[in-house]
Amino acid sequence: MNRRRPPRSASAEELLTTLQHLTSRARREVELHQARVELAEALQREMLPSVLPSLPGLHTAARYTPARSGLDIGGDWFDGFVLPDGALAFAIGDVQGHDVEAAAFMGQIRIAMRALAVTAADPGEVVGRTNDLLLAVDSGLLATCTFVRLDPHTRELQSARAGHVAAVWATADGRSGTTEDEGGLPLGIQAGEEYPVTTRRLTADGAFVLLTDGVIEGPSYAIDEGLADVVRLVRSRVGDDADELADAILGSAERTGHEDDAAVLVLRHEAGARAPD
Numbered sequence: 001m002n003r004r005r006p007p008r009s010a011s012a013e014e015l016l017t018t019l020q021h022l023t024s025r026a027r028r029e030v031e032l033h034q035a036r037v038e039l040a041e042a043l044q045r046e047m048l049p050s051v052l053p054s055l056p057g058l059h060t061a062a063r064y065t066p067a068r069s070g071l072d073i074g075g076d077w078f079d080g081f082v083l084p085d086g087a088l089a090f091a092i093g094d095v096q097g098h099d100v101e102a103a104a105f106m107g108q109i110r111i112a113m114r115a116l117a118v119t120a121a122d123p124g125e126v127v128g129r130t131n132d133l134l135l136a137v138d139s140g141l142l143a144t145c146t147f148v149r150l151d152p153h154t155r156e157l158q159s160a161r162a163g164h165v166a167a168v169w170a171t172a173d174g175r176s177g178t179t180e181d182e183g184g185l186p187l188g189i190q191a192g193e194e195y196p197v198t199t200r201r202l203t204a205d206g207a208f209v210l211l212t213d214g215v216i217e218g219p220s221y222a223i224d225e226g227l228a229d230v231v232r233l234v235r236s237r238v239g240d241d242a243d244e245l246a247d248a249i250l251g252s253a254e255r256t257g258h259e260d261d262a263a264v265l266v267l268r269h270e271a272g273a274r275a276p277d
Contacts, residue, residue: 048062048064048077048078048079049062049078049079049080049081052080052090052265053080053081053082053088055088055152057269057270057271058088058150058152058267058268058269058270059241059242059267059268059269060080060090060242060265060266060267060268061241061242061243061245061246061265061266061268062078062080062246062263062264062265062266063246063247063249063250063263063264064076064077064078064261064262064263064264065250065253065261065262065263066261075094075095075096075102075103075106075260075261076092076093076094076095076106076212076214076260076261076262076263077091077092077093077094077095077106077109077110077263078090078091078092078093078210078263078264078265079091079092079110079113079114080265081114081117083117083118083121083149084118085121086152087121087149087150087151087152088149088150088152089113089114089117089147089148089149089150090147090148090150090210090265090267091110091113091145091146091147091148092145092146092164092210092211092212092263092265093106093109093143093144093145093146093162093164093187093212094143094144094145094164094212094213094214094263095109095141095142095143096141096142096143096188101139101141102141105139105141105143106143108134108137108139109130109134109143109145109187112130112133112134113126113127113130113145113147116129116130116133117147117149121149122158122197123147123148123149123158123159123160123195123197124160124194124195124196124197126147126160127145127147127160127161127162127184127187127195128184128192128193128194128195130145130187131162131187131188131189131190131191131193131195132191132192134187134188135188135190135191139188140188141188142186142187142188142189143162143186143187143188144162144163144164144165144186144187145161145162145163145164145187146159146160146161146162146164146167146181146210147159147160148160148210150202150267154201155201155202155203155269156199156200156201157199157200157201157202157208158197158198158199159179159181159197159198159200160181160183160184160195160196160197160198161179161181161182161183161184161195161198162183162184162185162186162187162193162195163183163184163185163186163187164183164186164212165211165212165213165216165223165227166178166179166180166181166227167179167181167208167209167210167211168208168209168211168227168230168231168234169206169207169208169209169234170206170207170231170234170235170238171204171205171206171238172204172205172206172238172239173204174235176231176232176234176235176238177231178227178231179198179200180198181196181198182196182198183195183196184196202267202269202271203271204271205238205269205270205271206238206268206269207234207238207242207245207266207267207268207269208266208267208269209230209234209245209249209264209265209266209267210264210265210266210267211230211249211262211263211264211265212260212261212262212263212264213260214253214260214261214262214263215230215249215250215252215253215262215263215264216229216230216253217260218253218260220255221255229252229255230249230252233248233249233252234249240268241268242266242267242268245266245268246264246265246266249264249266250262250264
């Protein structure tokens with residue numbers, strides 16, 4: 001009399017109802033996830049420049065591709081604009097995290113750099129003041145970046161680096177390598193950080209390439225190996241136009257099995273050509 005009755009088996013109708021509830025919940029979660037992805041994509045698309053500046057003898061191109069795992073979008077960015085004195089400014093960077101928050105933080109960095117570059121000619125000062133401004137906002141996010149300033153008359157290229165991967169360069173006479181800028185800490189770590197400036201001249205036909213680590217690092221490749229691959233690629237295709245070279249570099253990221261987003265910014269320069277006075 002005191003034995004427990006065995007649990008009643010669920011009917012087919014009850015099982016079907018449970019399945020419908022689970023399916024409906026899964027659909028809502030997928031739709032929410034898709035909405036967040038689309039929002040991050042929209043932020044990324046609207047915050048990246050549609051046109052980059054160029055000059056006689058200087059052709060530019062940029063590419064960006066998101067990783068498609070989860071919300072892995074919104075971290076990498078690039079920019080290019082003309083300064084009041086006629087110099088050209090270019091930047092590339094990588095924000096910690098890959099979601100809507102990262103995309104918004106990327107936009108803050110881009111706007112801050114544009115505003116500060118108008119009043120500060122020194123790239124190291126631009127990066128340093130951007131770092132201090134972002135720390136004041138207290139977002140809790142970090143970012144790496146490289147900022148360069150190109151004088152259109154002297155072809156002098158000045159750069160400052162905040163924890164970012166080295167740039168790649170090659171010339172038509174067969175020379176190639178990576179930049180050896182000293183650099184400083186990533187943005188958002190320490191107030192008052194100083195960012196040394198490296199100066200070089202674009203005196204020969206060639207290419208100067210800024211990129212993010214999503215291009216050169218992945219489960220299949222160590223970052224040094226990926227960087228060496230890009231150096232070889234740029235050296236072998238240094239005669240290509242900027243768009244072709246940017247496509248080739250971004251395409252090379254596929255062999256790394258990268259899980260991150262990736263960005264490339266190419267400056268294809270020709271000796272002898274100078275900007276008009």
